[in-house]
Amino acid sequence: MANDINSPTLSTTGYGEVIAKPDMAEFSVAIQADRSQAKQAKAAVDKVVETFIASLTKSGMARKSIVSSHLQLSPQYNYPKDGKPVLNGYRAVRDITVTVEQLDKLNTYLDLALQSGVNRVNNINLKVKDETQYKQKARQAAIADAKQKAQQLAKGFDSELNGVWSIVYRSHSVRPVMMAKVVAMESQSVDQGYQDEEMTISDQVDVIFKLKN
Template sequence: MKNSLLAVWVAAGLFSSALMAPQTLAAEVDFPHIETMGVSQIQLEPDMADLNVEVAVTEKTAKAAKDSSDTAVAKFIARLTAAGVAKDQIQSANLNLQPQYVYAQDKAPELTGYIASRQITVTVKDLARLNTILDSALEEGMNRVNNIALKSSKEAEYVAKARQAAIADAKQKAESLAQGFGENLGKIWQIRYYDQRPVQPVMLRMNAKADYAGAVAESYQYGRVTIEDRVEVVYKIQ
């Protein structure tokens, strides 16, 4: 066995499309080896959120539309600041102004007004305050809720933990395979690590079956934030 080429390819189905074919690997590595892939997945309870709301108003003139949208944004920001939300947790977008026309057959388009819109993204670091901040946005004229993304403040910490868990998984697989084939695992020849995609936040969902008379917070479904990582390792066989 030691004089022959031993190539063991281990991969989770989730990542199989990202791997090179075994025959390609064998052509590049001409010594006995074991290759494993370590994978990990950690789920966290969200403890913060990014709330994106928007005001869209229609007025006869461009200035009136701009003034109305600016007023709603200014009032909402003032309310957030008064509630103790730090300025670096508030991001406001620039004005989007569009003319509105009525199109009739055999007639030139008729300008009827302007729509002005602006967005604000608020980082809510305490989920218990999410509903209150959302209510205040609507009360101050923000009439569209575009997105509520649930996140974890411990993301960086658990990204590192997920990486170490993937490393341990790759090592355990290699040791198990070597033992199963009656071989001695040698030193690491190569480590391949690919930057993972950013952790995807969980979108907040309404629970249609919630009791209206119950707590407001229970009418929302808080999903879990998932952190995944992987590492590929090639071990020599002694």
């Protein structure tokens, strides 16, 4: 692109980051049941799902904040060294994803999962409600960084900026706080180290500046 104009150019990349403190969360749990009959496995899982959802809504959570997956039902086999596979029963699995608008209630909802018979917590993802404002701040920081670099470089080479030739926006990225480990609900222990966590929201922009001849 710089070859299309009759003046020298200077290319810079601006980076911007802002740190945000999470004020909401999203967690997913799994309910699994192994039974000799498919119908029994399904019934066992459905019962836990219904109990957990009822507990959440009774505690004041909006139903739209709870998303349950379709049932996954699969036969389970034993594989002897010699001979054909032997059907050993059926496994039913369903996942539930819960959006927590008030972070201080996260432990309460996880306790409800335990009491309802949920088998495990797959992950806990901490977020911020008004993510847009942080994205905008990161973007402005990236723009300022690109300008500052260009000005310093131009000055260092005894030149001056003469406007912008092109801008390429590289979009933003969010590094959420993930409590990634799977937590077995039988242990009655859920990681509570999220309270002082922070998340990083970054942005990037590539700019080509024109230089005075």
